[in-house]
Amino acid sequence: MHSSKTLCFFALASCAVASIIPLKQERDDLQVRQATSTSTKVADPACTNSPLTRSCWSNGFSIATDFDVKFPTTGKTVKYNLEITNTSALAPDGTPRQIMAINGQYPGPTIIADWGDMIEVTLKNSLQNNGTGLHWHGIRQYHTNTEDGVPGITECPLAPGDTKVYTFQATQFGTSWYHSHFSGQYAEGVVGGLQINGPATANYDVDLGTYTISDWYYQSTFQLAYLLNNGIIGVPSGSNGLINGSMVSANGGKYTTNTLTSGKRYRLRLINTSVDNHFAVSLDNHPFTVITSDFVPIKPYTTNWIFMGIGQRYDVIITANQTVGSYWFRAEVQSGCGSNDNNGNIKSIFTYAGAAAGDPTSTPTTYTQRCTDETSLVPFWDSFIPSGPLVNFTQNLDVAINIGATANGSVITWGINFNSLDVVWEKPILEYVKNGTSDWPTSENLIALPNAGEWYYWIIQEVAGSPITVSIPHPIHLHGHDFYVLGTGTGTYDQTVNAAGLDYNNPTRRDVAMLPAGGWLAIAFQTDNPGAWVMHCHIAWHAGEGLAVQFLESESSIPSVNSVSAAWEQTCANWDAYYPSKAVYLKDDSGI
Ligand SMILES: *[C@@H]1O[C@H](CO)[C@@H](O)[C@H](O)[C@H]1NC(C)=O
Ligand SMILES: *[C@@H]1O[C@H](CO)[C@@H](O)[C@H](O)[C@H]1NC(C)=O
Ligand SMILES: *[C@@H]1O[C@H](CO)[C@@H](O)[C@H](O)[C@H]1NC(C)=O
Ligand SMILES: *[C@@H]1O[C@H](CO)[C@@H](O)[C@H](O)[C@H]1NC(C)=O
Ligand SMILES: *[C@@H]1O[C@H](CO)[C@@H](O)[C@H](O)[C@H]1NC(C)=O
Ligand SMILES: *[C@@H]1O[C@H](CO)[C@@H](O)[C@H](O)[C@H]1NC(C)=O
Ligand SMILES: *[C@@H]1O[C@H](CO)[C@@H](O)[C@H](O)[C@H]1NC(C)=O
Ligand SMILES: *[C@@H]1O[C@H](CO)[C@@H](O)[C@H](O)[C@H]1NC(C)=O
Ligand SMILES: [Cu+2]
Secondary structure: OOOOHHHHHHHHOOOOOOOOOOOOOOOOOOHHHHOOOOOOOOOOOOOOOOOOOOEEOOOOOEOOOOOOOOOOHHHHHOEEEEEEEEEOOOOOOOOOOEEEEOEEEEEEEEEEEEEEEEEEEEEEOOOOOOOOOOEEOOOOOOOOOHHOOOOOOEOOOOOOOEEEEEEEEEEOOOOEEEEEOOOOOHHHHHHHEEEEEEOOOOOOOEEOOOOOOOEEOOOHHHHHHOOOOOOOOOOOOOOOOEEEOOOOEEEEOOOEEEEEEEEEEEEEEEOOOOOOEEEEEOOOOOOEEEEEEEEEEEEHHHHHHOEEEOOEEEEEEOOOOOOOEEEEEEEEEHHHHHHHOOOOEEEEEEEEOOOOOOOOOOOOOOOOOOOOOOOOOOOOOOOOOOOOOOOEEEEEEEEOOOOOOOOOOOOOOEEEOOEEOOOOOOHHHHHHHHHEEEEEEOOHHHEEEEEOEEEEEEEEEOOOOOOOOOOEEEEEOOOOEEEEEEEEEEEEEEEEEHHHOOOEEEOOEEEEEEEEOOOOEEEEEEEEOOOEEEEEEOOHHHOOOOOEEEEEHHHHOOOHHHHOOOHHHHHHHHHHHHHHHOOOOOOOOOOO
């Protein structure tokens, strides 16, 4: 069934373009009951990606293809060598700081691949005194759990001097980032962009690439976390913020600058790589057409400001249709979402070719500060979630501060269901799986989901802690899956009141969503990817303080463990030879 509305929707500048996507829109009760995440949209096999046909891809794949169901395999492997070093040679905002850089730069190189490629990253840990491990945020790691990069869960950390080759397929397309998952190490600089080229829900001419927005601390974040976790300091404020790795400060520095050509449309891949700050972002005079939330393509909508939680991504299109000149891009910290109310308003510059030199004089549109997610996020694909009542309907995950358990020595802890995650780096959960044993400690905060193909529903609720209560929003991130956001609200979830309002009909789908302060977040996902997948708050302090659970999904069919490689074992052997006998520093938090 062809829809002319859809045709024009895709080909904004040229509604007559022949390559359209046939849509099978009809839904019947059977489909709803089958509750499949499968899109009913069908790919156009004969259409090529170009500035006016971004919905197309190739060989029968297009924006209509739900990548959880189907993805191309190109046979191509893109290879990167990444080396982490401990350097004092960088000053991203003019103020020098010891940085754990990737290939000598911050942020690290953007990894770029096409949809369906294999990505092979050879990581070398050249730090003197830390382990490491790289996580590919939002990457599904379909049947490749050992490549997820979470020390103590899917691998042992890489000891100083060690090397690991991560190999996985880009089954999704869009924008993300990679970062260290070794305690709070990413805040020291171990981050980079991840760009997977594929189709899009709106057209553009030029892809500007990834654009990271982050808070920035002059003091070592390992030290700050230690002081915080032991109650010696309160939550620290950021010293500055960085846009794509650059900003000005009292010591110099410079604004990140991009040049635009009048009349062209640009895709910008916004990534929030913060430790503890929520930003609202905007480009003066240039509204954003938003086309993705995290990896998931959405029906485009236009907005002046986007609110971004940590770990979240939005791909936006801007149209260079304003007077030739220079314009501020703004990222403003939202007060009340965390701690960093000061030093948080950071800027960069978009300047038209031919504009006069000098800083912009443009002014922002007004907006209201907030700590909640974007609400206009309708996934492009149709997804119908079974709405129960089901046997395994709702399970509660209660989030609270100071729950008594310790994330290895912390005084301040966060927990889920009154338990703080505390992994043992030298005994990753996948080693228990391989050994066929299940005597992991309760501090692994492990929830087994043994059966494949089932839907699980979670009410994540922020509850009172003991002896104190802190109500703040938490960006909740799940590995190995996108989840569906069935609903969110303030106060305590009440089944009799709130259940009827949950959305099962094409709800927002993504991999990071905000749990509101003192409120609840209802999510669902289906067990369709065997592995040990952590779900955690992406505020680095909270993850270190134990705000995480791990799901051990379909344990008996985790393929990458049953054939776990000699190389995977060797990483553990190398780690065992280093830690704790030779290590200068020991683990003093949750480890993730
Ligand atoms: C980085 O270098 C500093 C200064 O030499 C040192 O104190 C610190 O232990 C090093 N960190 C790591 C992880 O190697
Ligand atoms: C990592 O290195 C930093 C110094 O650069 C240190 O403060 C921290 O304790 C180290 N952490 C671990 C677990 O090695
Ligand atoms: C941001 O920096 C990354 C890595 O250095 C680069 O690939 C990307 O193109 C930059 N983005 C923009 C919008 O300039
Ligand atoms: C990044 O996320 C954090 C925490 O969710 C948030 O405080 C901050 O404002 C976000 N930054 C941007 C640029 O959206
Ligand atoms: C410029 O482009 C934006 C976004 O597409 C649009 O909303 C706006 O109307 C355009 N303005 C002009 C002056 O053409
Ligand atoms: C519910 O969970 C139990 C135990 O995990 C499992 O045996 C059962 O098959 C599940 N049933 C449904 C309908 O999800
Ligand atoms: C906790 O830290 C102590 C020493 O700081 C160490 O001996 C112990 O192995 C750690 N426990 C975990 C679970 O990492
Ligand atoms: C797995 O078995 C090996 C060999 O018996 C043992 O050394 C190791 O500690 C076991 N690992 C776990 C996590 O039980
Ligand atoms: Cu949190």
